[in-house]
Amino acid sequence: MTEQTLSLDEALALSLNVLERNGFSPEHAGAIARNIWKGQRDECHSHGLYRLLVCTHTLKSGKVSPDALPEVHDAAPGLVRVDAKGAYSLLSFETGLPILAEKARKQGIAALAINHCYHFSALWPEVEAIAAQGLVGLALTPSHSWVAPFGGTKGVFGTNPLAFAWPRPGQNPFVFDFATSAAARGEIELHRRAGKVIPEGWAVDTEGHPTTDPTEAMNGAMLTFGGHKGSALSAMIELMAGPLIGDLLSLESQAFDKGAGATPYHGELVIAIDPQVFMGPSADLHSARAEKLFEAIVDQGARLPSQRRYEARARSEASGTVSIPKQLYRDIIALLD
Amino acid sequence: MTEQTLSLDEALALSLNVLERNGFSPEHAGAIARNIWKGQRDECHSHGLYRLLVCTHTLKSGKVSPDALPEVHDAAPGLVRVDAKGAYSLLSFETGLPILAEKARKQGIAALAINHCYHFSALWPEVEAIAAQGLVGLALTPSHSWVAPFGGTKGVFGTNPLAFAWPRPGQNPFVFDFATSAAARGEIELHRRAGKVIPEGWAVDTEGHPTTDPTEAMNGAMLTFGGHKGSALSAMIELMAGPLIGDLLSLESQAFDKGAGATPYHGELVIAIDPQVFMGPSADLHSARAEKLFEAIVDQGARLPSQRRYEARARSEASGTVSIPKQLYRDIIALLD
Numbered sequence: 001m002t003e004q005t006l007s008l009d010e011a012l013a014l015s016l017n018v019l020e021r022n023g024f025s026p027e028h029a030g031a032i033a034r035n036i037w038k039g040q041r042d043e044c045h046s047h048g049l050y051r052l053l054v055c056t057h058t059l060k061s062g063k064v065s066p067d068a069l070p071e072v073h074d075a076a077p078g079l080v081r082v083d084a085k086g087a088y089s090l091l092s093f094e095t096g097l098p099i100l101a102e103k104a105r106k107q108g109i110a111a112l113a114i115n116h117c118y119h120f121s122a123l124w125p126e127v128e129a130i131a132a133q134g135l136v137g138l139a140l141t142p143s144h145s146w147v148a149p150f151g152g153t154k155g156v157f158g159t160n161p162l163a164f165a166w167p168r169p170g171q172n173p174f175v176f177d178f179a180t181s182a183a184a185r186g187e188i189e190l191h192r193r194a195g196k197v198i199p200e201g202w203a204v205d206t207e208g209h210p211t212t213d214p215t216e217a218m219n220g221a222m223l224t225f226g227g228h229k230g231s232a233l234s235a236m237i238e239l240m241a242g243p244l245i246g247d248l249l250s251l252e253s254q255a256f257d258k259g260a261g262a263t264p265y266h267g268e269l270v271i272a273i274d275p276q277v278f279m280g281p282s283a284d285l286h287s288a289r290a291e292k293l294f295e296a297i298v299d300q301g302a303r304l305p306s307q308r309r310y311e312a313r314a315r316s317e318a319s320g321t322v323s324i325p326k327q328l329y330r331d332i333i334a335l336l337d
Numbered sequence: 338m339t340e341q342t343l344s345l346d347e348a349l350a351l352s353l354n355v356l357e358r359n360g361f362s363p364e365h366a367g368a369i370a371r372n373i374w375k376g377q378r379d380e381c382h383s384h385g386l387y388r389l390l391v392c393t394h395t396l397k398s399g400k401v402s403p404d405a406l407p408e409v410h411d412a413a414p415g416l417v418r419v420d421a422k423g424a425y426s427l428l429s430f431e432t433g434l435p436i437l438a439e440k441a442r443k444q445g446i447a448a449l450a451i452n453h454c455y456h457f458s459a460l461w462p463e464v465e466a467i468a469a470q471g472l473v474g475l476a477l478t479p480s481h482s483w484v485a486p487f488g489g490t491k492g493v494f495g496t497n498p499l500a501f502a503w504p505r506p507g508q509n510p511f512v513f514d515f516a517t518s519a520a521a522r523g524e525i526e527l528h529r530r531a532g533k534v535i536p537e538g539w540a541v542d543t544e545g546h547p548t549t550d551p552t553e554a555m556n557g558a559m560l561t562f563g564g565h566k567g568s569a570l571s572a573m574i575e576l577m578a579g580p581l582i583g584d585l586l587s588l589e590s591q592a593f594d595k596g597a598g599a600t601p602y603h604g605e606l607v608i609a610i611d612p613q614v615f616m617g618p619s620a621d622l623h624s625a626r627a628e629k630l631f632e633a634i635v636d637q638g639a640r641l642p643s644q645r646r647y648e649a650r651a652r653s654e655a656s657g658t659v660s661i662p663k664q665l666y667r668d669i670i671a672l673l674d
Contacts, residue, residue: 076614078415078444107415109608111446113615136581145633152639156630164573174576176569226563232513232642233570235630236501239511243627244473246616251633252626271446277413278450279583289589290580293493293572296482296588302489305569 004329005321012037015052018335022056025067031090038125040322043312046186047122049324052332054120055088058263064088064118070095078103078110081245084117089268092117093126096270101133104272112270113245118263119143123163124177124306126270131165131173136273139163140241143264144257145250147181148221150231153208155221158250158264159185160237167275169287172313174294176305180234182225188214241269341666342658349374352389355672359393362404368427375462377659380649383523384459386661389669391457392425395600401425401455407432415440415447418582421454426605429454430463433607438470441609449607450582455600456480460500461514461643467609468502468510475608476500477578480601481594482587484518485558487568490545492558495587495601496522497574504612506624509650511631513642517571519562525551578606 006014015036019029032055040048058064068085070092075081080099084092096112103110123139130137143158163177182202191198192214203217204210211217224230242249247267248256256265279286297304316322324332343351352373356366369392377385395401405422407429412418417436421429433449440447460476467474480495500514519539528535529551540554541547548554561567579586584604585593593602616623634641653659661669 075617076443076445078446079614081617106413107444107447108413109415109446109448110444111610111615136577149634149637149639152634152637154633154637156633156637162570164569166573166576174572176566176573178566178569180566225566228642229513229515229517229562230566232501232515233499235511235634235642236503236513238630239503239627240473240610242630243623244610244612244615246619246623249626249630251629273448273577273581275581277416278448278581280412280418282583286580286583289586290576292588293575293579293586296491296493297486297489297572300486300489300491300493302486305565305572 002326003323004326005323007321008037008041008316011040011049011322014332015049018052018332019055021336023059023066024055027069028066028087028091031094032088035090035121035125039122040324041313041316042309043316044122044309045324046184048322049332050328051120052335053328054263056335058118061260061262063260063262063265072096072099074099075113078107079113080110081113081115083115086116086265087118088121089114089117089119090121093268093270097129097133100270100272101130101135104135104274105277108277109271109273112272113247114268114270115245115247116265117268118265119268120263122177123161124165124175124309127163127165127177128173128175130270130272131167131175134167134275136167136275137163137165138271139268140237141268142238142242142248142250142253142266144254146185146222147224147234148204148208149235150224150228153204153221155254156251157181157224157231157234157238158253159222160234160241160250162233162237166290168291168294172306172310174304174306178225180224180230180237181222182230183222185222188217188222192218241267245269339663340660341663342660344658345374345378345653348377348386348659351669352386355389355393355669358673360396360403361392364406365403365424365428368431369425372427372458372462376459377661378650378653379646380653381459381646382661383521385659386669387665388457389672390665391600393672395455398597398599400597400599400602409433409436411436412450415444416450417447418450418452420452423453423602424455425458426451426454426456427458430605430607434466434470437607437609438467438472441472441611442614445614446608446610449609450584451605451607452582452584453602454605455602456605457600459514460498461502461512461646463607464500464502464514465510465512467607468504468512470609471504471611471613473504473610473612474500474502476605477574478605479575479579479585479587479590479603481591483522483559484561484571485541485545486572487561487565490541490558492591493588494518494561494568494571494575495590496559497571497578497587499570499574503627505628505631509643509647511641511643515562517561517567517574518559519567520559522559525554525559529555578604582606
């Protein structure tokens, strides 16, 4: 028995407990715990309870605010800005979401800009929360400048994820959340630890030559997915979730870090669209036509994105439990001392 | 001398003349001619004067309206809808642009939905026109269902282009415009005509097996760029520029075509964001920080997207001329008879 099984309720309570005991305010502990818990439930282990170790460790480094309350600015009819004031992004998202949703319903389309936040979390829980309101959601962030532009050899872009959710009546939304880098930085790190080579196309070494050595890749630069197109998309994310919202580029986030290797500090852009407004009076009909797209994909044996995650969620909900490695469990429990 | 050289003014006048002589109303002829002329000026030959042959041929097939005036609906504070009423999309874009810009300035973010249009044109002239107003622009459309989803074998998605523009004070905007298919359909056709094989990864045959034969590719299905990520992005474009705006999926556009092989008939979604609103009082500073991103790309010898196009534009503007093959020129002139 190398796994520790926890009920879903225990996993959430433990997360909350650890975060509060280690200095986070109840508001921040709640927002972070819910996000981490969702990751564990969906078996996204790198965004699951493991993150408790990272969050508490980062807090001790003294950079992240444990308790800053998000400051909301109603910047324009279609824009709400939430200043995280140097705390993690998640409480700012939870604070901004109802305002974003109200604006989207009224304007048709609206944006939430989260500023001055530390960011470690996957974006799919956020776009799913938007879809749960019956809205279409998009979320994007920079990170640190680990990724070279197409044709280049030096890191400029972050791993710059893009997440999208489309609400589907009576079932899980259509959701994707992908890094615009060819691979996640964590995947390269996992290859390094396992002593494995990485696939070609993931990275270049410090000289700009293609490499399959994970250590050389971490010291060199990662590459974007999809050649010049992925590179262009990554630049768009960098611009929209950086200077457009008055926040840092991945290059600037990296410089701000001063080599500490801490969680990136920057902004996040979230966009919500109300399909009831955009589709007009025949919204039900158009929503049903969207289902034809999903059918045409699955009927030929292809998978929708997030399918594996939804299957994991169904398993966790059916058993009412999640499992984590015993050693990880012991490390988490030690944080309660 | 196999090329015919025309002054920039002659090229525009000839385009207008051909379109009007072949039945387009002056309004539609103007919008189409300006778009085609920009393509030729930037040496995008497949979207240049060559399109005069296609547009007039398509008009003769009786599907496209030569003169329907776009109908504007102010659908919401953040959404203007323009019904093209079965005409080409371009006049609807020109009609909707000032309203979109006004809404973006007022709301911060706004959208233009073009409905019921025939669509043949590149999206970069449209996002460039948005950037010329000092706004950030995004444009997306479906097409015909030529492209298989990742892991599938049958066409579901269109070539689903995504275009983006970021205004840069005093110089050409940062612009990209790419198909989410691995290659443009026209590129496969060009390989077929030239008797060349296509690269692996572009397409599968009717059985779903990878193929490098352009004819098998045209009969089978094209693939998206960037594997499952490109496929997810293509699905997003399909949803947002299809059902979300109450218009057709690529599958439905294909069905509507009934095998005629005509220009796709569907909608287009355009989004504009006002950086003055989003960046706030320090807009100039944030705009200058965006330039640091571009510098970090070009300083390492990588290229910005659209660079080749801007170089072509500079050549055309310096010489005051464009050149097209003599045979194409003769074919165009014949349309004046």
